[in-house]
Amino acid sequence: MAHPLTGDEVRLRHGPYIASVVTLGASLRSLAHDGRPLVVPFAADRMRPVFRGALLAPWPNRVVDGRYAFEGEQQQLALSEPDRGHALHGLLAWADWRVEAVAENAVGLATELAPSAGYPHRLVVECVHALTDDGLTTTVAARSLGTRAPYGVSAHPYLTAGGADLDTCVLTLPAARYVETTGARLLPGPERDVAIAPWPDFRRPQVLGDARIDHAFTGLDRDGEGRARVRLEAPDGFAAEMSWGAELGWVQVHTADRPEPELDRAGLAVEPMTCPPDAFSTGEDLVVLEPGGRHSASWRIAAAGPGLS
Numbered sequence: 001m002a003h004p005l006t007g008d009e010v011r012l013r014h015g016p017y018i019a020s021v022v023t024l025g026a027s028l029r030s031l032a033h034d035g036r037p038l039v040v041p042f043a044a045d046r047m048r049p050v051f052r053g054a055l056l057a058p059w060p061n062r063v064v065d066g067r068y069a070f071e072g073e074q075q076q077l078a079l080s081e082p083d084r085g086h087a088l089h090g091l092l093a094w095a096d097w098r099v100e101a102v103a104e105n106a107v108g109l110a111t112e113l114a115p116s117a118g119y120p121h122r123l124v125v126e127c128v129h130a131l132t133d134d135g136l137t138t139t140v141a142a143r144s145l146g147t148r149a150p151y152g153v154s155a156h157p158y159l160t161a162g163g164a165d166l167d168t169c170v171l172t173l174p175a176a177r178y179v180e181t182t183g184a185r186l187l188p189g190p191e192r193d194v195a196i197a198p199w200p201d202f203r204r205p206q207v208l209g210d211a212r213i214d215h216a217f218t219g220l221d222r223d224g225e226g227r228a229r230v231r232l233e234a235p236d237g238f239a240a241e242m243s244w245g246a247e248l249g250w251v252q253v254h255t256a257d258r259p260e261p262e263l264d265r266a267g268l269a270v271e272p273m274t275c276p277p278d279a280f281s282t283g284e285d286l287v288v289l290e291p292g293g294r295h296s297a298s299w300r301i302a303a304a305g306p307g308l309s
Contacts, residue, residue: 057125144293
């Protein structure tokens with residue numbers, strides 16, 4: 001019997017929201033509000049395009065050259081981004097997670113990460129995707145089973161404002177600084193003020209136009225609840241919003257500039273992260289899980305615009 005390439009699928013529903021989650025990478029396959037997509041979907045019976053919708057752990061973004069030191073020991077990760085020579089987006093995006101619990105509006109998944117070359121730690125990682133009136137909230141919790149372990153987490157949805165052409169959408173990105181990258185390998189460099197970036201200052205809502213971005217941002221403005229919020233708004237006012245709490249101090253934003261016509265600028269990747277690129281090497285904002293220790297992070301994707309709260 002054929003089995004979908006992206007694993008088992010769980011469909012969720014709450015009010016005007018409908019979502020689909022698959023077990024490959026605990027990925028968000030689709031999310032829509034009254035039939036209008038909030039993330040760029042992918043087919044359940046075909047390979048998931050790149051990291052679309054996946055959870056990224058035990059590190060987000062890149063470990064440069066796949067090399068780092070932790071507690072005095074040098075480690076070498078497999079180079080999962082061979083063209084650039086880096087270890088990209090952790091170890092769990094291509095794992096098949098277990099479905100632990102299902103309700104009409106929520107699904108819980110879990111996986112156990114076994115020790116491996118370059119990451120000699122055993123973790124249990126749990127994820128809950130839950131629809132409410134406020135949209136889809138994803139919560140990821142990791143626990144170390146016996147060793148101190150470096151850790152980071154993120155998500156990789158591609159936002160879309162109801163399927164509107166990305167270039168016509170208005171972006172609000174409340175970040176004061178970004179990490180400059182150099183060369184084709186996208187090596188992370190110093191932090192820069194967004195005021196001198198080679199694209200508009202999206203702290204004020206601006207039409208995205210032909211801006212090309214693939215950078216990590218920080219210095220996030222937050223609301224009274226401590227949440228940062230990125231908004232992508234279509235010309236008719238319908239918007240996709242992604243928000244997250246203080247445990248995620250960074251966000252990678254990518255305009256999905258790709259050589260494949262079917263993927264090129266299909267949506268806006270918004271990846272809230274606990275740490276910046278190459279944090280395993282630099283230690284910046286790196287989470288260290290103590291034996292038996294637990295770390296949790298969550299983010300939300302919701303519809304916004306005229307007539308929506």
